[in-house]
Amino acid sequence: xxxxYHYLALSAVLFxxxxxxxxxxxxxxxxxxxxxxxxxxxxxxxxxxxxYYGQMDAHVVTFFVMAxxxxxAAVGLGILLVLYRHRQTVNAADWKVMGG
Amino acid sequence: xxxxxxxxxxLYIRGVNKNLADIVxxxxxxxxxxxxIPAFPLLGFVVNALLSMGAARRGKGFPEIISSxxxxxxxxxxxxxxLWAFCILKGLPENGVLQPEPLFSWIxxxxxxxxxxxxxxxxxxxxxxxxxxxxxxIHYYSVGYMKGDVSYSRYLAYLNLFLFFMLLLVLGDxxxxxxxxxxxxxxxxxxxxxxxxxxxxxxxxxxxAFVVNRIGDFGFLVGLxxxxxxxxxxxxxxxxxxxSYSFLISHQEWFLPIATVMTLCFxxxxxxxxxxxxxxxxxxxxMAGPTPVSALIHAATMVTAGIYMVARLFFLxxxxxxxxxxxxxxxxxxxxxxxxxxxxQYDIKxxxxxxxxxxxxxMFLALGVGAPQAALFHVVTHAFFKACLFLGAGSVIYAMHxxxxxxxxxxxxxxxPVTAFAFLVSTLAIAGIPPFAGFFSKDEILLNVYLHxxxxxxxxxxxxxxxxxxxxxxxxxxxxLGHERKTHNSHDHHEEHHSSQVPWIMDAPVAILGLxxxxxxxxxxxxxxxxxxxxxxxxxxxxxGVEAHHVSHSLELxxxxxxxxxxxxxxxxxxxxxxxxxxxxxxxxxxxxxxxQLMQNKFYVDEVYTFLIVKPLLGISRVVLWKGxxxxxxxxxxxxxxxGLSQFGAQALAFLQTGYLGHYLVLLTLxxxxxxxxxxxxx
Numbered sequence: 001x002x003x004x005y006h007y008l009a010l011s012a013v014l015f016x017x018x019x020x021x022x023x024x025x026x027x028x029x030x031x032x033x034x035x036x037x038x039x040x041x042x043x044x045x046x047x048x049x050x051x052y053y054g055q056m057d058a059h060v061v062t063f064f065v066m067a068x069x070x071x072x073a074a075v076g077l078g079i080l081l082v083l084y085r086h087r088q089t090v091n092a093a094d095w096k097v098m099g100g
Numbered sequence: 101x102x103x104x105x106x107x108x109x110x111l112y113i114r115g116v117n118k119n120l121a122d123i124v125x126x127x128x129x130x131x132x133x134x135x136x137i138p139a140f141p142l143l144g145f146v147v148n149a150l151l152s153m154g155a156a157r158r159g160k161g162f163p164e165i166i167s168s169x170x171x172x173x174x175x176x177x178x179x180x181x182x183l184w185a186f187c188i189l190k191g192l193p194e195n196g197v198l199q200p201e202p203l204f205s206w207i208x209x210x211x212x213x214x215x216x217x218x219x220x221x222x223x224x225x226x227x228x229x230x231x232x233x234x235x236x237x238i239h240y241y242s243v244g245y246m247k248g249d250v251s252y253s254r255y256l257a258y259l260n261l262f263l264f265f266m267l268l269l270v271l272g273d274x275x276x277x278x279x280x281x282x283x284x285x286x287x288x289x290x291x292x293x294x295x296x297x298x299x300x301x302x303x304x305x306x307x308x309a310f311v312v313n314r315i316g317d318f319g320f321l322v323g324l325x326x327x328x329x330x331x332x333x334x335x336x337x338x339x340x341x342x343x344s345y346s347f348l349i350s351h352q353e354w355f356l357p358i359a360t361v362m363t364l365c366f367x368x369x370x371x372x373x374x375x376x377x378x379x380x381x382x383x384x385x386x387m388a389g390p391t392p393v394s395a396l397i398h399a400a401t402m403v404t405a406g407i408y409m410v411a412r413l414f415f416l417x418x419x420x421x422x423x424x425x426x427x428x429x430x431x432x433x434x435x436x437x438x439x440x441x442x443x444x445q446y447d448i449k450x451x452x453x454x455x456x457x458x459x460x461x462x463m464f465l466a467l468g469v470g471a472p473q474a475a476l477f478h479v480v481t482h483a484f485f486k487a488c489l490f491l492g493a494g495s496v497i498y499a500m501h502x503x504x505x506x507x508x509x510x511x512x513x514x515x516x517p518v519t520a521f522a523f524l525v526s527t528l529a530i531a532g533i534p535p536f537a538g539f540f541s542k543d544e545i546l547l548n549v550y551l552h553x554x555x556x557x558x559x560x561x562x563x564x565x566x567x568x569x570x571x572x573x574x575x576x577x578x579x580x581l582g583h584e585r586k587t588h589n590s591h592d593h594h595e596e597h598h599s600s601q602v603p604w605i606m607d608a609p610v611a612i613l614g615l616x617x618x619x620x621x622x623x624x625x626x627x628x629x630x631x632x633x634x635x636x637x638x639x640x641x642x643x644x645g646v647e648a649h650h651v652s653h654s655l656e657l658x659x660x661x662x663x664x665x666x667x668x669x670x671x672x673x674x675x676x677x678x679x680x681x682x683x684x685x686x687x688x689x690x691x692x693x694x695x696x697q698l699m700q701n702k703f704y705v706d707e708v709y710t711f712l713i714v715k716p717l718l719g720i721s722r723v724v725l726w727k728g729x730x731x732x733x734x735x736x737x738x739x740x741x742x743x744g745l746s747q748f749g750a751q752a753l754a755f756l757q758t759g760y761l762g763h764y765l766v767l768l769t770l771x772x773x774x775x776x777x778x779x780x781x782x783x
Binding site for chain 1: 758759760761762765766769
C-alpha cells in the first residue's frame with residue numbers, strides 16, 4: 001500500500017537531491033535542472049496532499065508552478081546562452097564578480 | 101526716591117518756573133535722541149569697516165581724509181547730543197532722569213522682561229560727557245598720530261566701535277545692556293592692543309588682556325545670574341519684572357541676605373576691567389597698542405567701567421560692608437604696589453600705565469570707604485589729565501621716532517613746547533598740587549578715607565599719593581629737562597619722511613586736555629574753599645539714605661594742608677634729585693639691590709602667575725586635555741575606535757561573501773533549517 005508518507009518521502013528526497021545539486025554543482029545548466037527538480041518535488045507534495053484531502057485547490061497551485069517553471073526555464077536558458085556567448089563558459093565559478 | 105516707573109518712564113517735569121529758553125530746548129528735545137548718542141559711532145564704525153574691507157579688496161587704501169572725517173564727526177555729534185541732553189537734565193527738578201521708550205523688547209519671558217532701554221541720569225550724564233568729550237579729542241589726535249598707517253581705516257573703525265560699546269555700557273538702563281557694552285569694550289580693547297598684530301609680542305599682549313578680562317567677566321556674569329535668580333524667586337506678584345536700575349533700587353531689600361556674595365562677584369568683574377589686584381597684569385602689557393588707544397581705552401574710559409559699575413550698584417554694595425572693606429583694601433594695595441613699580445620703570449608708557457593702575461586703585465579706595473562721588477570725581481579729572489599725559493607721551497614718541505625709553509630722551513621742552521607744557525600741567529594735576537584738577541578729587545578721596553577708614557589706611561594712601569608725585573616728576577625730568585641724550589643718526593636716514601615736528605591736529609587735543617586738567621577740578625571745589633562742590637551734589641543720589649558726615653572745616657583744611665604739603669615736598673624732592681643727577685639712585689640701587697630688582701621686575705607677579713597658573717594650566721591642557729582627552733579618548737577611542745570597529749566587522753563579513761552561488765545557498769539553507777528548528781521548538 002502506497003500511503004501519503006511515501007509520496008512525501010519521495011518529495012523530500014527529490015528536494016534534498018535538488019538542493020544538494022544546486023549547492024555543489026558549478027555547471028549553470030545542471031543548476032537550472034536542479035531548480036526544476038526542486039520545483040517538481042514541491043509539485044509532488046502538493047498533488048499528494050490534494051489526493052489525501054480530496055481537494056482540488058492544490059492542483060491549481062501545481063499548474064501555476066508548472067507554468068512558472070516553464071517560464072523560468074525559458075528565461076534561465078536565455079540568460080545562460082548569452083553568458084556563454086560572452087565568455088565561452090557555463091561554469092558558475094567563473095562568474096564570481098560579487099565576491100567580497 | 102528716584103523716579104521712573106518700570107520701563108515706561110517719561111520725562112518728569114515737576115518744577116514749573118522755567119524760563120523761555122529752557123522751554124524751547126525742552127520742546128525740541130526728544131528722549132529718543134538719546135539712542136543717537138551710541139548710534140553715531142556705530143555708523144562711523146560701519147562706514148570705516150566697509151572702507152577698510154574695500155581697501156583690502158582693492159589692494160590700496162581710500163584717501164585717509166574720508167575715514168578721518170567720518171570717524172571724527174561721529175563722536176563729535178554724539179558729544180553734541182550728550183551736551184544737549186545734559187542741558188535738559190540740568191533743567192529738571194532734583195534727581196530727574198531722561199528715559200526714552202525702550203528701543204525694543206530684548207528678552208521677554210513670563211518671569212522677566214528685559215527691554216533694550218537707556219537711561220540718562222546724573223551718573224550716566226557724567227560718564228557720557230567724559231566718554232564722548234575726551235573720546236572725540238582722542239579721535240582728532242589719532243588722525244595725526246596714525247597718519248600713513250596701512251590699516252588707517254581699520255584703526256578708526258575699531259575706535260568708533262569702542263565708543264559705541266562704551267556708550268552702551270554707561271547708557272544702558274539695566275545690567276544686561278551694561279554687560280553687552282562691558283564685553284564689547286573688552287573686545288575692542290583686544291582689537292586695538294593687538295592692532296599691529298604682525299608683531300607677535302603685541303598680538304600676545306592683546307590676548308593676555310582678553311583672557312585676563314574674561315576671568316573678571318566670569319565673576320560679573322555669576323553675580324548677574326545671582327541677581328536675576330534672586331529677583332525671580334523673590335517676586336511674588338504675577339507681573340513680569342523689569343530689571344532696570346530704578347526697579348532694583350526700589351526692591352533692594354530683596355538682596356539683603358545675599359548682598360555680600362553677589363557684590364563680591366561683581367567686584368571680581370570690576371578688578372578685571374579696571375585693572376586691580378589680582379587682575380591688573382594685563383594693563384601694563386596693553387601699552388603695546390597705539391598710544392591714543394592707551395589714552396582712550398586704558399586710561400580715560402574703559403578702565404573706569406568697573407568704577408562706574410560699582411557706583412551704579414552702590415545701593416547693593418552699601419548693604420555689604422565686608423565687600424566694601426575688601427574693595428578699599430584691594431584699591432589701596434593696588435595704588436601702593438603700582439606706584440612702587442612705576443618708580444623703577446624706564447618705558448614712558450609703562451610708567452603711565454602703572455600710574456593708571458595706581459590711580460584706579462585710588463578710585464576703588466574711595467568706593468570702598470563709601471564715597472562714590474569722590475571716586476567718580478577722580479574718574480573725571482583722571483580722564484582729563486591722564487588722557488593728556490598719554491597723548492603727550494604719544495607726541496613725544498612721535499617726535500622721537502618711536503623711541504619709548506626715557507633714558508634716551510631728555511631736553512624735549514624746546515622740541516615739543518606745547519606737549520611739554522600740557523604734560524607739566526597734567527603732572528601737577530596728578531601729583532595733587534592745587535589748584536589743578538587732581539588736587540580736588542584726590543583731596544576728597546583722602547578726606548573720605550580719613551573719615552571712614554582706620555588711620556593706617558589714610559597714612560598709606562597719603563604715601564601712595566606722595567609716590568605718585570615722585571615718579572611723575574621723575575618722568576617729567578627724564579623726558580623734558582636736561583639735554584638730549586641720544587643722537588639718532590642711526591634712525592634718521594630711513595625715517596627721513598617723518599618729521600619730528602608734531603602736527604597741530606595732535607597738539608590741539610593735548611592743549612585742550614591740558615586746559616581741562618587745570619580747570620576740571622573746579623567742578624567740585626569743596627565748601628571749605630568757598631566752592632559749592634557741584635560734583636558731589638550732582639551725584640548725591642548715589643548715597644541716598646546714608647546720612648552725611650559733618651566735618652569741621654578746620655579738620656578739612658588741616659588734611660588739605662597735609663596732603664598738599666606732602667605732594668609738594670615729594671614733587672620738589674624728585675625734581676631736585678633727578679635734575680641734579682639722573683643717576684642719583686645708583687648707590688641706593690647697589691645698596692638695596694634685591695629690593696630694586698624686585699621693583700624693577702614688577703614684584704615678579706607675572707612670573708608668579710606664570711608659574712602658579714599659566715604653566716600648570718598649559719601643562720594640564722597639553723598632557724590631559726590634548727594628548728589624553730582629545731588625542732587618546734576622542735580621536736583614538738571615539739573617532740578611530742568606532743570606524744575601526746565597523747571596518748573590522750566589514751572585513752570579517754566580507755570573508756563570507758565569496759561570490760560562489762553555492763556558498764550563498766548553503767548559508768541560505770542553513771538559515772532556513774535554523775528557522776525551522778526554531779519554529780518546531782516553539783510548537
